Protein backbone atom coordinates (compact mmCIF):
# COMPACT_ATOMS: atom_id res chain seq x y z
CA UNK A 1 0.00 0.00 0.00
CA UNK A 2 2.65 2.45 1.04
CA UNK A 3 4.69 2.44 -2.18
CA UNK A 4 1.48 3.07 -4.08
CA UNK A 5 0.53 6.07 -1.98
CA UNK A 6 4.02 7.41 -2.45
CA UNK A 7 3.75 7.00 -6.18
CA UNK A 8 0.45 8.81 -6.08
CA UNK A 9 2.08 11.57 -4.09
CA UNK A 10 4.94 11.87 -6.53
CA UNK A 11 2.51 12.30 -9.39
CA UNK A 12 0.65 15.49 -8.59
CA UNK A 13 2.61 17.52 -11.13
CA UNK A 14 1.10 15.93 -14.26
CA UNK A 15 -2.26 15.74 -12.52
CA UNK A 16 -2.15 19.49 -11.85
CA UNK A 17 -1.34 20.13 -15.46
CA UNK A 18 -4.45 18.32 -16.48
CA UNK A 19 -6.61 20.21 -14.04
CA UNK A 20 -7.41 23.27 -16.21
CA UNK A 21 -9.05 20.94 -18.71
CA UNK A 22 -11.16 19.43 -15.98
CA UNK A 23 -11.98 22.86 -14.62
CA UNK A 24 -13.13 24.01 -18.04
CA UNK A 25 -15.31 20.95 -18.39
CA UNK A 26 -16.81 21.64 -14.98
CA UNK A 27 -17.44 25.27 -15.95
CA UNK A 28 -19.22 24.23 -19.14
CA UNK A 29 -21.33 21.76 -17.19
CA UNK A 30 -22.22 24.44 -14.67
CA UNK A 31 -23.11 26.85 -17.47
CA UNK A 32 -25.35 24.29 -19.09
CA UNK A 33 -27.06 23.77 -15.78
CA UNK A 34 -27.90 27.46 -15.41
CA UNK A 35 -28.47 28.20 -19.11
CA UNK A 36 -32.21 27.47 -18.99
CA UNK A 37 -32.40 30.33 -16.47
CA UNK A 38 -31.36 32.70 -19.24
CA UNK A 39 -34.74 32.42 -20.90
CA UNK A 40 -36.29 33.73 -17.69
CA UNK A 41 -34.02 36.72 -17.93
CA UNK A 42 -34.99 37.19 -21.56
CA UNK A 43 -38.70 37.25 -20.77
CA UNK A 44 -38.58 40.07 -18.32
CA UNK A 45 -41.55 42.15 -17.27
CA UNK A 46 -40.65 45.07 -19.51
CA UNK A 47 -42.13 46.96 -22.45
CA UNK A 48 -41.23 46.21 -26.05
CA UNK A 49 -40.49 49.23 -28.21
CA UNK A 50 -43.66 51.28 -28.83
CA UNK A 51 -45.78 48.98 -26.68
CA UNK A 52 -48.84 50.64 -25.12
CA UNK A 53 -48.89 51.35 -21.41
CA UNK A 54 -51.73 52.30 -19.08
CA UNK A 55 -49.13 53.88 -16.79
CA UNK A 56 -48.87 57.19 -18.61
CA UNK A 57 -51.59 59.62 -19.59
CA UNK A 58 -50.70 59.44 -23.28
CA UNK A 59 -50.88 55.63 -23.23
CA UNK A 60 -47.35 55.20 -24.63
CA UNK A 61 -44.57 53.33 -22.86
CA UNK A 62 -41.88 55.15 -24.84
CA UNK A 63 -41.27 58.42 -23.06
CA UNK A 64 -40.19 61.67 -24.71
CA UNK A 65 -36.62 62.86 -24.06
CA UNK A 66 -36.17 64.75 -20.84
CA UNK A 67 -35.80 68.45 -21.58
CA UNK A 68 -32.15 69.39 -21.95
CA UNK A 69 -30.98 65.85 -22.74
CA UNK A 70 -28.34 65.87 -25.47
CA UNK A 71 -27.90 62.59 -27.36
CA UNK A 72 -24.37 62.03 -28.59
CA UNK A 73 -25.39 61.70 -32.23
CA UNK A 74 -27.79 64.61 -32.06
CA UNK A 75 -28.91 65.66 -35.50
CA UNK A 76 -31.57 68.07 -34.32
CA UNK A 77 -29.05 70.91 -33.97
CA UNK A 78 -28.14 70.60 -37.65
CA UNK A 79 -28.86 73.63 -39.80
CA UNK A 80 -31.96 73.38 -41.95
CA UNK A 81 -30.37 72.58 -45.28
CA UNK A 82 -31.98 71.46 -48.46
CA UNK A 83 -29.55 68.64 -49.08
CA UNK A 84 -29.22 66.68 -45.89
CA UNK A 85 -27.24 63.88 -47.52
CA UNK A 86 -24.69 66.40 -48.71
CA UNK A 87 -24.47 67.85 -45.22
CA UNK A 88 -23.72 64.46 -43.70
CA UNK A 89 -21.68 62.73 -46.42
CA UNK A 90 -19.88 65.47 -48.32
CA UNK A 91 -21.04 63.80 -51.54
CA UNK A 92 -23.04 65.28 -54.40
CA UNK A 93 -24.12 63.21 -57.39
CA UNK A 94 -21.75 60.40 -56.46
CA UNK A 95 -18.64 62.57 -56.09
CA UNK A 96 -17.13 64.78 -53.37
CA UNK A 97 -19.08 68.04 -53.46
CA UNK A 98 -17.56 71.27 -54.67
CA UNK A 99 -19.70 73.47 -52.45
CA UNK A 100 -20.87 73.44 -48.85
CA UNK A 101 -24.54 72.62 -48.13
CA UNK A 102 -25.05 76.05 -46.54
CA UNK A 103 -23.76 79.56 -47.17
CA UNK A 104 -20.30 80.22 -45.81
CA UNK A 105 -20.34 83.71 -44.33
CA UNK A 106 -17.85 85.46 -42.13
CA UNK A 107 -19.29 83.94 -38.95
CA UNK A 108 -18.95 80.45 -40.46
CA UNK A 109 -15.32 81.12 -41.37
CA UNK A 110 -14.59 82.47 -37.88
CA UNK A 111 -16.10 79.32 -36.40
CA UNK A 112 -14.10 77.22 -38.85
CA UNK A 113 -10.90 78.96 -37.82
CA UNK A 114 -11.65 78.44 -34.14
CA UNK A 115 -12.38 74.73 -34.61
CA UNK A 116 -9.38 74.33 -36.91
CA UNK A 117 -7.12 75.95 -34.32
CA UNK A 118 -8.38 73.54 -31.69
CA UNK A 119 -8.41 70.26 -33.60
CA UNK A 120 -6.04 70.54 -36.53
CA UNK A 121 -3.14 72.85 -35.66
CA UNK A 122 -1.34 70.29 -33.48
CA UNK A 123 -0.33 68.50 -36.69
CA UNK A 124 -1.14 70.79 -39.61
CA UNK A 125 0.07 74.03 -38.02
CA UNK A 126 -1.78 77.35 -37.94
CA UNK A 127 -1.05 78.01 -41.59
CA UNK A 128 -1.71 74.47 -42.75
CA UNK A 129 1.98 74.16 -43.62
CA UNK A 130 2.30 70.80 -41.85
CA UNK A 131 4.57 72.17 -39.14
CA UNK A 132 2.42 71.46 -36.11
CA UNK A 133 3.99 70.68 -32.77
CA UNK A 134 3.23 66.96 -32.97
CA UNK A 135 4.90 66.72 -36.35
CA UNK A 136 7.92 68.62 -35.06
CA UNK A 137 8.18 65.89 -32.46
CA UNK A 138 8.20 63.11 -34.97
CA UNK A 139 4.62 62.35 -36.08
CA UNK A 140 4.06 61.53 -39.76
CA UNK A 141 3.99 64.89 -41.54
CA UNK A 142 0.74 65.59 -43.40
CA UNK A 143 0.80 67.26 -46.80
CA UNK A 144 0.69 71.06 -46.92
CA UNK A 145 -2.72 72.48 -47.81
CA UNK A 146 -1.00 74.54 -50.50
CA UNK A 147 0.07 71.37 -52.36
CA UNK A 148 -1.52 71.65 -55.79
CA UNK A 149 -3.40 68.37 -55.33
CA UNK A 150 -5.18 69.78 -52.27
CA UNK A 151 -5.75 73.19 -53.85
CA UNK A 152 -7.52 71.34 -56.65
CA UNK A 153 -9.41 69.03 -54.29
CA UNK A 154 -13.15 69.69 -53.98
CA UNK A 155 -14.44 71.07 -50.68
CA UNK A 156 -16.20 67.77 -49.99
CA UNK A 157 -12.82 66.02 -49.89
CA UNK A 158 -11.85 68.00 -46.78
CA UNK A 159 -15.20 67.23 -45.21
CA UNK A 160 -14.61 63.55 -45.82
CA UNK A 161 -11.05 63.54 -44.54
CA UNK A 162 -12.27 65.11 -41.28
CA UNK A 163 -15.19 62.67 -41.12
CA UNK A 164 -13.40 59.41 -41.92
CA UNK A 165 -9.76 60.20 -41.25
CA UNK A 166 -7.08 59.69 -43.88
CA UNK A 167 -4.14 57.29 -43.66
CA UNK A 168 -2.26 58.12 -40.46
CA UNK A 169 -4.85 60.75 -39.53
CA UNK A 170 -7.74 59.59 -37.39
CA UNK A 171 -11.41 60.52 -37.78
CA UNK A 172 -12.80 63.59 -36.08
CA UNK A 173 -16.44 62.57 -36.56
CA UNK A 174 -16.99 62.05 -32.84
CA UNK A 175 -15.51 65.41 -31.94
CA UNK A 176 -16.54 67.77 -34.71
CA UNK A 177 -20.19 68.16 -35.80
CA UNK A 178 -20.96 67.90 -39.52
CA UNK A 179 -21.70 71.62 -39.80
CA UNK A 180 -18.39 72.46 -38.12
CA UNK A 181 -16.59 70.09 -40.49
CA UNK A 182 -17.86 72.15 -43.42
CA UNK A 183 -16.79 75.34 -41.69
CA UNK A 184 -13.30 73.93 -41.11
CA UNK A 185 -13.18 72.82 -44.75
CA UNK A 186 -14.10 76.36 -45.82
CA UNK A 187 -11.41 77.75 -43.54
CA UNK A 188 -8.84 75.46 -45.17
CA UNK A 189 -9.79 77.13 -48.45
CA UNK A 190 -9.13 80.48 -46.80
CA UNK A 191 -5.72 79.22 -45.63
CA UNK A 192 -4.91 78.08 -49.17
CA UNK A 193 -5.91 81.45 -50.56
CA UNK A 194 -3.96 83.30 -47.89
CA UNK A 195 -0.75 81.76 -49.20
CA UNK A 196 -1.38 81.54 -52.86
CA UNK A 197 -3.42 84.55 -53.96
CA UNK A 198 -2.12 87.20 -56.35
CA UNK A 199 -2.14 90.68 -54.78
CA UNK A 200 -4.15 91.90 -57.74
CA UNK A 201 -7.02 89.60 -56.73
CA UNK A 202 -7.42 91.37 -53.39
CA UNK A 203 -10.09 93.99 -52.74
CA UNK A 204 -8.83 97.53 -53.42
CA UNK A 205 -8.65 98.47 -49.76
CA UNK A 206 -6.56 95.39 -48.92
CA UNK A 207 -4.24 96.13 -51.82
CA UNK A 208 -3.74 99.62 -50.43
CA UNK A 209 -3.00 98.23 -47.00
CA UNK A 210 -0.52 95.83 -48.52
CA UNK A 211 1.27 98.62 -50.41
CA UNK A 212 1.48 100.67 -47.25
CA UNK A 213 2.86 97.75 -45.27
CA UNK A 214 5.51 97.21 -47.92
CA UNK A 215 6.71 100.82 -47.67
Ligand code: HEC
Nearest residue numbers: 119120122123140141142143158161162166167168169172
Ligand atom coordinates in the same frame (compact mmCIF):
# COMPACT_ATOMS: atom_id res chain seq x y z
C1 HEC B 1 -2.54 63.90 -35.07
C2 HEC B 1 -2.19 64.67 -36.22
C3 HEC B 1 -3.28 65.22 -37.09
C4 HEC B 1 -4.35 65.99 -36.72
C5 HEC B 1 -4.70 66.47 -35.33
C6 HEC B 1 -5.06 66.28 -37.93
N1 HEC B 1 -4.44 65.71 -39.00
FE1 HEC B 1 -4.96 65.89 -40.93
N2 HEC B 1 -3.45 64.68 -41.48
C7 HEC B 1 -2.52 64.15 -40.61
C8 HEC B 1 -1.63 63.29 -41.35
C9 HEC B 1 -0.45 62.51 -40.75
C10 HEC B 1 -2.05 63.31 -42.68
C11 HEC B 1 -1.47 62.52 -43.83
C12 HEC B 1 -2.10 61.16 -43.76
C13 HEC B 1 -1.59 60.19 -44.77
O1 HEC B 1 -1.51 60.55 -45.96
O2 HEC B 1 -1.31 59.06 -44.35
C14 HEC B 1 -3.19 64.21 -42.73
C15 HEC B 1 -3.85 64.55 -43.88
C16 HEC B 1 -4.81 65.52 -43.96
C17 HEC B 1 -5.36 66.04 -45.19
C18 HEC B 1 -4.92 65.67 -46.59
C19 HEC B 1 -5.67 64.50 -47.14
C20 HEC B 1 -5.16 64.15 -48.52
O3 HEC B 1 -5.96 64.12 -49.44
O4 HEC B 1 -3.96 63.89 -48.66
C21 HEC B 1 -6.30 66.97 -44.83
C22 HEC B 1 -7.15 67.79 -45.79
C23 HEC B 1 -6.35 67.02 -43.41
N3 HEC B 1 -5.44 66.13 -42.91
C24 HEC B 1 -7.19 67.83 -42.67
C25 HEC B 1 -7.23 67.84 -41.28
C26 HEC B 1 -8.16 68.63 -40.54
C27 HEC B 1 -9.19 69.55 -41.13
C28 HEC B 1 -7.91 68.40 -39.22
C29 HEC B 1 -8.64 68.93 -38.03
C30 HEC B 1 -10.04 68.64 -37.96
C31 HEC B 1 -6.79 67.48 -39.15
N4 HEC B 1 -6.42 67.15 -40.43
C32 HEC B 1 -6.22 67.03 -37.98
C33 HEC B 1 -2.44 64.36 -39.27
C34 HEC B 1 -3.35 65.06 -38.52
